[in-house]
Amino acid sequence: MKHKGELTSTVVVSNRISEKKGGRTNRNFRGGEALLLGSIIPIALVLVWEILSRIGVFPAYQLPAPSTILETIRQMAQDGSLWNHIGITTYRVFVGFVFGTIAAVILGSLVGFYKKAEQLFDPMIQAFRSIPSLAWVPLFILWMGIGEPSKVTMIAVGVFFPVYLNLVSGITGVDRKLIEVGKMYGLNTFQLIKRVILPAALPSFLVGLRSGLGLGWMFVVAAELMGASKGLGYLLVLGQNTLSPETIIASIILFAIIGKLSDWILKLIEKRALRWQDNLVQS
Amino acid sequence: MSLEVRNVSRSFDGKKAVNNISFFAEPGEIIGILGTSGCGKSTILRAISGLDSGYDGDIAINGNVEKEIQDTTGFIFQEPRLFPWLTVLDNVTFGLKGDKDDKITSAKAYLKNVGLEESGGLYPRQLSGGMAQRVAIARALVTSPEILLLDEPFSALDAFTKMQLQDLLLDVWRAYQSTIILVTHDIDEALYLCDRIIILRGQPGELHKEIKIEEPRPRDRASKQLAAHKAEILESLDLNLKTS
Numbered sequence: 281m282k283h284k285g286e287l288t289s290t291v292v293v294s295n296r297i298s299e300k301k302g303g304r305t306n307r308n309f310r311g312g313e314a315l316l317l318g319s320i321i322p323i324a325l326v327l328v329w330e331i332l333s334r335i336g337v338f339p340a341y342q343l344p345a346p347s348t349i350l351e352t353i354r355q356m357a358q359d360g361s362l363w364n365h366i367g368i369t370t371y372r373v374f375v376g377f378v379f380g381t382i383a384a385v386i387l388g389s390l391v392g393f394y395k396k397a398e399q400l401f402d403p404m405i406q407a408f409r410s411i412p413s414l415a416w417v418p419l420f421i422l423w424m425g426i427g428e429p430s431k432v433t434m435i436a437v438g439v440f441f442p443v444y445l446n447l448v449s450g451i452t453g454v455d456r457k458l459i460e461v462g463k464m465y466g467l468n469t470f471q472l473i474k475r476v477i478l479p480a481a482l483p484s485f486l487v488g489l490r491s492g493l494g495l496g497w498m499f500v501v502a503a504e505l506m507g508a509s510k511g512l513g514y515l516l517v518l519g520q521n522t523l524s525p526e527t528i529i530a531s532i533i534l535f536a537i538i539g540k541l542s543d544w545i546l547k548l549i550e551k552r553a554l555r556w557q558d559n560l561v562q563s
Numbered sequence: 564m565s566l567e568v569r570n571v572s573r574s575f576d577g578k579k580a581v582n583n584i585s586f587f588a589e590p591g592e593i594i595g596i597l598g599t600s601g602c603g604k605s606t607i608l609r610a611i612s613g614l615d616s617g618y619d620g621d622i623a624i625n626g627n628v629e630k631e632i633q634d635t636t637g638f639i640f641q642e643p644r645l646f647p648w649l650t651v652l653d654n655v656t657f658g659l660k661g662d663k664d665d666k667i668t669s670a671k672a673y674l675k676n677v678g679l680e681e682s683g684g685l686y687p688r689q690l691s692g693g694m695a696q697r698v699a700i701a702r703a704l705v706t707s708p709e710i711l712l713l714d715e716p717f718s719a720l721d722a723f724t725k726m727q728l729q730d731l732l733l734d735v736w737r738a739y740q741s742t743i744i745l746v747t748h749d750i751d752e753a754l755y756l757c758d759r760i761i762i763l764r765g766q767p768g769e770l771h772k773e774i775k776i777e778e779p780r781p782r783d784r785a786s787k788q789l790a791a792h793k794a795e796i797l798e799s800l801d802l803n804l805k806t807s
């Protein structure tokens with residue numbers, strides 16, 4: 281982005297532009313180089329692991345070879361169960377994430393905008409926050425059974441707190457000086473919220489969303505470990521019960537991949553929404 | 564528009580910050596407010612703007628006593644205060660109402676006035692300090708404020724940019740005949756720009772002296788008359804002399 285700005289502000293001289301273009305490809309190449317460097321050690325480790333497994337240093341019933349794990353994933357993909365498990369887990373995280381975010385946005389805006397609401401709700405929410413969220417699990421299961429509602433609720437609880445806290449601090453932290461500028465232009469309260477406070481609180485809100493999503497993935501594991509007949513968390517339990525470590529590790533790897541993928545999507549949104557920021561997305 | 568400040572006092576937590584200030588600005592007049600730090604210059608400006616309504620006394624615009632924020636009043640703050648999420652162009656159109664194309668056209672005209680017609684697509688983080696301040700000036704001027712309040716608008720700039728922007732302010736003033744209240748620490752700036760200079764003194768700040776600068780514009784920054792005024796102002800600001 282910075283590059284683009286420089287371009288528009290320089291006097292347009294053609295050889296200067298080509299110089300810049302050269303700079304850009306160079307930078308892309310550097311990105312590739314960084315990727316390459318970063319993957320050397322993981323690839324080497326996987327290779328060593330594969331070799332050690334093949335010659336029998338790691339017993340297969342404890343740590344199967346990477347190729348075995350890949351084969352497990354491939355088989356599940358072939359008989360279709362893989363998509364089923366991934367689908368249901370992603371679905372749970374997504375629904376929990378949406379509900380948790382909605383609740384956080386409603387309560388967070390109230391608390392952020394109204395002093396009275398802050399005095400009313402915030403102490404209670406802070407008190408609830410100090411309870412480790414997983415401690416709710418038995419209660420939710422007792423209330424809602426072992427089906428979807430209790431799982432989604434758990435995930436939503438996990439997502440709620442980071443989103444709520446970041447939104448509130450974003451709203452209350454808006455620079456008063458900018459609000460004064462808005463007032464000088466005769467904006468009413470609603471316009472002030474829409475045109476000044478919300479955009480100013482957006483970065484903090486997006487940080488909340490990303491850490492909320494991370495917690496969502498953590499909580500889906502817990503929820504599915506409690507009892508489920510489908511999902512990646514169920515694969516973990518299944519692998520444990522059938523003594524097949526390759527299923528467990530396959531599930532872990534899949535968690536890592538879709539977790540990273542969903543975070544990447546949010547990061548992309550963040551990058552687009554916060555183009556104006558000085559320090560672009562700190563990963 | 565004329566502006567009248569009548570017996571304005573302002574206390575913070577029972578402690579007086581300014582005491583009984585009165586002055587009158589003719590339509591199209593440029594008034595400078597000078598005074599040592601903490602004597603209440605910003606406080607008066609905020610009262611006039613309507614951002615602060617906790618003062619005693621009256622402020623009348625065109626003869627009407629008002630406490631609310633007027634949308635005919637523009638305020639250029641000491642810092643640029645640009646919205647970081649808006650481009651330069653969007654920052655300038657921020658306070659405009661009406662048709663989008665019209666807004667963009669007039670914003671572009673003002674950006675050109677401040678010498679930034681090329682920079683409309685940049686974000687504030689990409690601007691230098693002086694550019695940002697010029698954007699803030701364009702943003703305040705584009706709404707054609709009939710009263711323009713400036714709180715040390717050029718104080719953070721280097722001498723050269725400062726002089727450029729002072730001349731720009733005079734150009735704009737000539738074109739739109741705004742009434743301008745300029746708070747400044749810089750005596751030379753006040754002498755160069757103002758029709759009248761009001762000197763505040765003491766804590767709480769009180770009106771100490773009004774000096775009329777008759778020199779025709781364009782003024783010579785180094786002229787003898789201005790130097791004489793400068794000596795007079797320095798003398799009145801000197802807190803060791805007893806007030807009379």
Ligand SMILES: Nc1ncnc2c1ncn2[C@@H]1O[C@H](COP(=O)(O)OP(=O)(O)OP(=O)(O)O)[C@@H](O)[C@H]1O
Nearest residue numbers: 575576580581598599600601602603604605606607
């Ligand atoms: N919001 C506030 N709360 C309490 N006291 C204040 C507030 N604003 C200003 N004051 C007090 O009022 C007095 C005048 O402040 P003001 O900001 O008007 O000074 P100033 O003349 O603009 O000074 P400077 O030249 O340093 O900007 C100061 O003593 C300050 O402490």
Ligand SMILES: [Mg+2]
Nearest residue numbers: 604605606714
């Ligand atoms: Mg001040």
